[in-house]
Structure formats: C-alpha cells, structure tokens
C-alpha cells in the first residue's frame with residue numbers, strides 16, 4: 630500500500646480540491662517544492678502534458694511515486710476544443726474564455742449540438758511503472774453562465790441529467806461527480822493495491 634505521493638501542481642486551489650476528493654481514502658498528497666518551475670504545457674494531449682509535469686517533478690524530488698495531472702473541456706461540435714488550450718483559450722481569464730466559447734457555439738440553438746465533457750488525465754510515475762488514469766463527466770454548454778461556485782468553465786457546463794451547472798453545485802456535490810474526482814479515486818484505488 631502506497632499512502633503518499635507528490636502531485637505536480639503549483640495551483641493551490643487544485644491541491645485543495647484534490648485533497649478534499651481524497652479525504653477519507655488515506656492517500657496523502659505532498660506539495661511540490663515551492664520554487665519548482667514546470668515546463669511549458671506543449672503536449673498535444675492531456676496525457677502528454679500530465680506526463681511532462683510528472684516527469685519534471687520526479688527528476689526534481691526523486692520521489693518514489695509522482696503524479697502529474699492535466700484537465701480541460703472538450704466540446705463535440707468544436708472537434709474537442711478548447712481541449713489542451715482550455716486555460717489559455719482566449720488569452721485572458723475565465724470570463725474571456727467563457728465569452729469566446731459561447732460565441733463559437735452561438736449558431737447551435739439545440740442542446741444536443743452543445744455536448745461537451747470535462748476530462749482529467751493523471752499520469753503516475755512509480756519506481757517501475759507509468760500508469761494513466763482518466764476521469765470524464767458529460768454534459769452540455771449552456772446558453773449563458775449560471776452559478777457562482779467553482780472556477781474556469783463551471784458556470785457554462787451543465788451536467789447531463791442534473792439540470793444544474795458545476796457552478797451551481799457546492800464543492801462537495803461537484804467532487805462527487807467531477808472528472809477530477811473520478812480520476813483521483815482510480816489513482817487511490819491503484820495505489821492501495823501496491
């Protein structure tokens with residue numbers, strides 16, 4: 630049983646969310662060294678980016694088990710965009726990203742044409758293994774933002790069958806169904822088999 634790992638992120642919000650997701654599992658997430666500088670996310674896929682981060686952190690810390698994570702939004706009618714460009718889609722902040730996304734989908738008046746999913750990919754590097762864990766949650770892009778919780782595209786992502794956006798959920802509710810929680814629970818399950 631492996632009960633602690635390094636996670637390759639400097640994002641304090643993400644670290645808090647992941648620790649919250651893993652509460653009660655017994656798996657502890659160690660923070661990165663504060664002065665670490667991660668390489669640019671130049672990968673063409675979430676997996677490549679997650680690997681880049683994990684590999685860098687493993688080199689720096691010499692950690693036995695190190696995980697890198699990358700996530701984003703994939704919109705069907707936009708051939709998977711914003712995808713790996715989710716964070717920097719419009720070159721500004723969350724509000725600009727949302728505005729650009731809603732603009733690109735403005736011709737699609739039917740919910741069925743606005744299908745999207747959030748995806749998280751975790752790459753775990755151990756002493757011998759490289760493992761990948763994926764989590765997805767399906768939904769569609771709303772016609773305008775709703776809700777004030779969360780971050781990123783949460784106000785325009787309505788979960789399939791739920792009638793609410795991620796931004797209309799509490800942190801506990803989001804963590805029960807999110808792409809990130811599915812992927813991290815799979816990671817925890819794997820580590821406890823070791």
Ligand code: IMP
Pocket residue numbers: 640698699700701702715716726747779780781782783795807
């Ligand atoms: P990261 O690489 O996991 O930091 O995520 C990249 C970008 O994807 C974020 O900056 C957000 O724009 C978007 N994203 C990822 N996960 C979520 C989520 O749970 N809610 C809203 N946006 C998200």
